Amino acid sequence: MVSRILTLGGHDFTSRPPDRAVSELMLRLATERAGKRPKICILPTASGDTSEQIGRFYTAFGERPCEPSDLSLFRLGRRPMALRDHLLSQDLIYVGGGSMINLLAVWEAHDLSAILSLAWRQGVALAGQSAGAMCWFESGITKSSGRPKIEAGLGLLHGSLCVHYNNEPERRAAYLEAVGNGMPGGYGLDDYAGLLWEGEGPPSALTARRGARAYQVTAGETGVVESPLPARFLPAPAPAALREDIAEFRRIKSMRRGAGWLG
């Protein structure tokens, strides 16, 4: 299986159409690797393993044909896990957003950087947004210590990445300045724009929201050049049908409301 990484400028796990489109693409990548019901694991490290980030992930994938799990390094006390075995057995590993500096520091402390590189070489699809996207590149522009600043990533992907590109103008400005000052060029990704890297070739750009774009950013003779990439539009799937038991519960609830005087 070819090595694959999906890097996103920003998104969330909600039921809004662009978020569903992103979740379905991840499910497809995972299913292609598994050939059956895939395993998808979230690494919420960059957020400090917040319940909110983990909960939203399960909401997105809990009702889909896959086995979702979370590997929460800050919660191992209550729920010990074999880190290496768990990660290498996944079909897709998703990395959530938050502090890029803390993400890489905590991974390094737990030897996760090496395990993730191995998983990638073995064909486990990797994905992530924001800090969880920049971590795969040689460098990114993080706001983990307040102001935008350059931070080195794991370097599985060449060059650099700037996320929330047109959504956070000060981050984009810091990126353009850094590339102008000699940082390796790379890409800028708006929220809901992404790059899919497959094997050694250049990435394909995609977008889940009209107007969200991916840019290639290079230092040229006359300054930094920002070129929008042609992107494939990811259509949102129809909302998942309600599960039969939930639908039944809602029917009964609305009947009761109608007959409230009965107590």
Add this chain to the structure above:
Amino acid sequence: METVPRQIVAFGGGGFSMESGNPLLDEYVLGLCRSERPRVCFLPSASGDADHYVVRFYRAFPAERCEANHISLFRREQGPEDLRAHLLSQDLIYVGGGSVVSLLGVWRAHGIDRILREAWEAGVVLCGLSAGSLCWFEEAVTGFHGPPRRVKGLGLLPFSNCVHYEPTSERRLAYHAMLREGMRPGYAAEDSAGLHFIGRELHRAIASRPAARGYWLDAAADGVVETRLATTYLA
């Protein structure tokens, strides 16, 4: 010139994190501060800066008793920009429990390890429980991530350390094995027991329960010698 003592109080467990309604250990560390209304900074890094933990800290350290604040290294945009100036201006730095491996990783990434040494040398009282105890020592036993294993701490105290040192715990056996294998001698504390160091010397062992104890451990020719420390019940 007056020299301020360097002080660390390392709890085996206890304080507001574990002993709701028993403020004895927390009162003890507040009592070490010279100020009437001390500035107390909570570092919840080992928990991933869990919101519920930060809330419990503020409840346990109310405004009428002290000037409480916290630093979240996962949300730096909300906190003080100059971490060094902020930490050096505190009377007490209180480190919460959780993963000591993650704690030390995050601290190093933000340069907190160096700042805490500086704060200690400047007389800011350092304290904490569990991971917030282990971190101050040269070496420690962590059981957070599965089977107990050895980790290297900040090394302010030139000993090993084991927390939640209950008589039947897996940690206790693991600690003894590590000492036999050459881990440096050190101190252990049961839940509700604390070890108060002045400089690099143990000043006294304290407890918020009458039966809780601290211990000194050293390897000998025929095994490990465990010495129960005279421990002062704080009530």
